[in-house]
């Protein structure tokens with residue numbers, strides 16, 4: 456059996472001067488390359504099936520066992536089964552609370568990992584897969600630009616893995632005090648560079664390093680959110696929540712607060728594998744390009760994006776939209792240009808999307824606390840408000856699960872101003888304000904970055 460191969464979402468673009476990538480690559484190559492040579496996103500040539508019987512057999516299983524069964528459907532020829540099981544066990548060693556809000560409506564908290572955002576689920580698995588699949592005698596150097604959650608999740612995930620070095624660039628003046636502490640104090644094989652510039656500058660520096668032929672010998676790899684290695688692990692918690700709360704044969708309504716659509720894509724992959732889903736709700740903040748597309752059939756990216764309080768979802772053109780279009784027969788590129796429209800009616804049969812204003816987000820945090828004593832932060836509140844909006848448009852639906860993607864303690868000012876107290880820090884962050892670390896300061900100058908990478912890695 457050959458195993459599942461991966462193709463580029465841009466493979467059918469027919470345009471003067473554009474060279475589409477028509478090939479198929481292995482999971483390992485897709486994982487290491489991050490994106491296809493034509494800047495498209497890698498997609499599995501088929502999504503494997505989990506039968507009803509197999510699904511029911513998973514009831515009562517632990518999270519890492521579920522992860523093993525589901526990931527193995529994709530990775531059976533890429534990694535040994537026992538090895539995969541041990542990676543899943545190492546990656547998923549924290550709690551996943553599913554709190555009842557009222558009736559059979561729940562919030563699943565994906566905020567108990569080491570950096571208290573759902574990004575830990577994907578980053579921890581991707582890091583271990585890279586560690587397992589990389590060439591043994593070659594060092595791997597990961598370079599990431601971050602505006603917050605991704606950098607710390609990736610840094611913590613790779614910490615201590617041998618043969619891999621991580622360099623994180625962040626804009627010194629654009630991250631919160633707590634985020635800065637989280638980033639600066641990872642240590643070990645993870646180096647943080649505080650850049651005197653904006654997030655865009657950090658992204659540019661990273662891009663230039665990837666394009667620099669002089670650095671080819673350093674074996675640089677990205678770990679950003681379009682990597683297929685980050686999408687696959689994001690299917691698992693949807694199955695977990697379903698199996699914990701459903702009755703046999705029942706369908707669930709699931710709401711995902713969405714920015715670049717990697718999380719919601721995990722749910723869509725899950726549905727295609729066999730997860731019984733009533734509807735996927737993709738709740739966005741005031742960056743409403745996707746719900747507008749579903750209502751009028753025309754896609755228009757938002758540029759620049761709007762700055763909302765659910766800051767990790769301030770996205771004017773979601774990077775994973777290309778994968779959603781692909782799954783429904785369309786093509787859209789990185790710039791937001793649509794080459795072929797997807798089947799919008801099929802999309803609407805499976806997906807409901809709505810835009811939640813900052814005002815509504817704040818009202819939701821207040822109301823949910825006052826009525827049910829459940830503390831949400833801005834991203835999770837967008838998800839919950841998405842559910843309520845769905846009920847309003849379509850009537851109530853019994854089994855509903857909304858995701859909370861970050862811990863409320865990551866947003867102390869916002870929560871305090873609405874609820875009058877600061878949420879307690881999760882265990883993983885209890886000592887964060889006291890941690891010591893000193894980042895390396897870097898001017899916004901590519902030659903300085905290049906020199907730094909060369910001298911650091913030559914001396915290893």
Ligand SMILES: *Cc1c(COP(=O)(O)O)cnc(C)c1O
Pocket residue numbers: 572573574604605712713714715716717718719767768834860861
């Ligand atoms: C990244 C992030 C999101 C958005 O997830 P996507 O996969 O980009 O849609 C939502 N909430 C939080 C807290 C995040 O860090």
